[in-house]
Amino acid sequence: MSLQQLIQNARLAFRTAAVSVEQAIEKASPGRGSYQPISNSNSTASPAAPSTISDLVPGPATPTSTPLAHRRSRTLLQTRWGKAILATAAVVFVLLLASLTGTPPKTSAQNTSTDEAASEGAQADASGSIPADRPPNNEPLTLESARISMTKEEYLDAFLRGPVEGLLDPLPVRKKCDATKFQPGLVWHCELVNGGIGNVGNMWLNCLRYAVEAGATTIILPRINARDKELSVLGNSNPSVDLSTLYDVDFFLAMWKEACPQMAAVLSDEGIKNLSPPRNSPTLRPNNIATFQRIGELITDPTDWRKALDEWLTENADGYKELSLEKPMRVVQRLALSHWNREWHDQDFAVSFPRLFRFPDSIRELAAAALWSMEKTVGKPMVSDAILFPHLVATTANSQALPEDSSSVVTTLGPSRLIAQGYLGVHLRVAGDAAKAKWPGYEAQAPAYLDEAQRRNLTVVYLATGSEEHRKMFRADAAARGIRVVTKEDLLAEQELAELKKLSWDQQAIVDFEVLLHSSYFAGFVRSSFSWVIAIRRGILPEAGTPHITRRQATTTPRLEGHARRQDLASDETDNTPIVEKYRDGLSVVVGQFDTMAIVGIWP
Structure with missing residues (x-):
């Protein structure tokens, strides 16, 4: 053991001995709650509390009604002071012996830490993993270890607390x-x-x-x-x-x-x-x-x-x-x-x-559960560290400078609130009302979305659509390109799926909306306010950059072969309408022919 450690142990032993002396005096003084100096009976000042160990040593005795001649002379060991000193010496000896053998004494703080560690072990045994803010072996928490040890409940809670677009500043x-x-x-x-x-x-x-x-x-x-x-x-x-x-x-x-x-x-x-x-x-x-x-x-x-x-x-x-x-x-x-x-x-x-305006947490939680399942199924992150572990992400390095004329923090979101290579979010707008309105249908939309997935090198697509028939078609056409397609129905656990089925059509759309917000890149249809709100909301993030409103026509004929080329769809002339790119930024694209809705009328 080093000299420095011996000195530290000696200091600890001295403080412990001091406490022992005070406790011994309290026990030896019946009727008194704590030591107080002898005061003059004529004094009105409050007795002073001891500030150092020397304050515990009594001064000259004040005469009392008991004659000194009647007191028996006692040896030092017979007095309470002698007994206290002897007890202190024994404590000091034991402490010094322990320090020489390399076994430091346990303080109350150390005992508390031991109890907390035992409690953490019990939690780990019960949940199957250590909570994300308590890494094993007292190691510093890192983003990697936090994600590995994160439980589903913690994941859902973090998702609900951290909207992609940040918190409200009123x-x-x-x-x-x-x-x-x-x-x-x-x-x-x-x-x-x-x-x-x-x-x-x-x-x-x-x-x-x-x-x-x-x-x-x-x-x-x-x-x-x-x-x-x-x-x-x-x-x-x-x-x-x-x-x-x-x-x-x-x-x-x-x-x-x-x-x-x-x-x-x-x-x-x-x-x-x-x-x-x-x-x-x-x-x-x-x-x-x-x-x-x-x-x-x-x-x-x-x-x-x-x-x-x-x-x-x-x-x-x-x-x-x-x-x-x-x-x-x-x-x-x-x-x-x-x-x-x-x-x-x-x-x-x-x-x-x-x-x-925000959606109910009870519905947003289903979206979080779908993303959790997607991470486990695909084997890579789908929600960014900035959302799940904001306390571990260095905000100073990732935040933009606050404009001098700005009184709000809403424009200072840092980048990386979306996973760069996670999945493409697709809103395929071919439900019954769209077909009834003769909007460009599957053969106009699907090729543009699958082209976007390949352009972005994204091999996973989260598909939101109201048509089960076209969902199956999209899966087959995506598989032909080596692209995997998942939906909320695929990802939710049995109980969660039962909860989803209890929701109305529009409530279920909220689940899709929240998942699409987290996509690495998003592709939607120009005649859908649903698609527009997602694109505009994502457009406030730094990675979105400056949007471009264009009229560029697709360079390829929007037709599919094989499974997608069904007679009932091919006969619909609206499906052959070429896609015109309407809006694009660094995070989203909205395609289609539609010029009557002004984009600046859409609130994110």
Whole structure:
């Protein structure tokens, strides 16, 4: 044993001996909870606590009522001090002997560590692996060891905590609300929304954005027109379903109070006193209240929209002039899909605003389970380290510099939030409603997607489609190219698959949406708002770069041979329509012939 170790052991022994002396004195002094110096009976000062070991040595005795002559003289060993010293010497001897034999004494902290280690061992035995934040043998946790030891439960939890696009920063929305002139008593009622999750989310966002611009002090959130697997029937109000069937409404309500406290968000008009019913309230299409420069339904410059609204209400709403908290007025807003120009805002607001809306964790968890299964099946990561282990990823090295004029952190996401060579995400839009609308079908879309997989050197495709027939065709055509195709139905465990089947058509689409967000590269169809939202949301990541809007026609004829060339599809002239690339960035491509929807009207 080195001299330094002997000195350290001696110091530890001395401190232990000091504690032993104090304990011995306490035991030898009945009626006293702890040692206190003898004080003068006439003194009113509080007794001082001992600060060093020398404070434990008594000073000259103060005379008492017991005569000194009556006290027997005692040897040192007969006194409590002598006994304490003898006990201390024995303790010191034992400690020094232990140090010389190389067995250091255990402190209470060491005992605690031993207990924790035993507890960790029990956890490892119970779960089959050591938790990701506790590597074996007290070794430092690394990304490699964390992923190897990560349990499925930990994987799911990390997935739910770490959205690809980052967490919500409400500050940019708060700044907009703070700059808005609100009109006390104006109640903005969003009409029923319909369609798939791409449409429903965009309609809700547009209604909320109009309500803020109007200065409403209350917004009544929309309900959703119920629809079934007959997708071309967008549903009706009888019955309608609550917004919470597709979105985490509790999250929105909590975040909205922080983002825009000037406007109350409610689920119904219940509790709003003196409010007229919808049938007696003014109804408007917000992009038709005046003449605006537009692209399709999109108002390209909404600068004067508030002025136009106030003028419209003055002329068309009887209760507007008497508007107050005591005399509220409801305005019913009709459906608004892709109305508001996203690029009219600064980037911070454009990225933050849609993050107020997120899907329920109970459905997102199924997507996480599918990705976990894909990792185990394929044998390589599918969700990035930046999502699963943010505490281990060096944020300083991976973060972009914050712009000087930015007050938000939403634009500072680092790269590598997606796995570079994981899988291609594909949205094959050939369900019944698409075919009924005569959209370019399988033979127009599938070749473009499979070409993209080979271009990206991705041998695994996650396929999202509403047609079981075309799913089988896509598998066969992909296999001919050496590409493996997986779907959520392939990946989910038995119990998870049972949960999936309980969900509605649109709820199941959320599972696909969340998995596609994590794809290394994504390919979708131009007439699908579902595809657009995925591409635009991924477009905020650094790797996406600058998107290109093109009209480049495919260089090859979009026809397949063999299994894919079925008579019923070949006879459909829409399937022979050449694919035109519409949008491409570093993470996504959206293809097809469609120019009536303005991309800047899609919120990520």
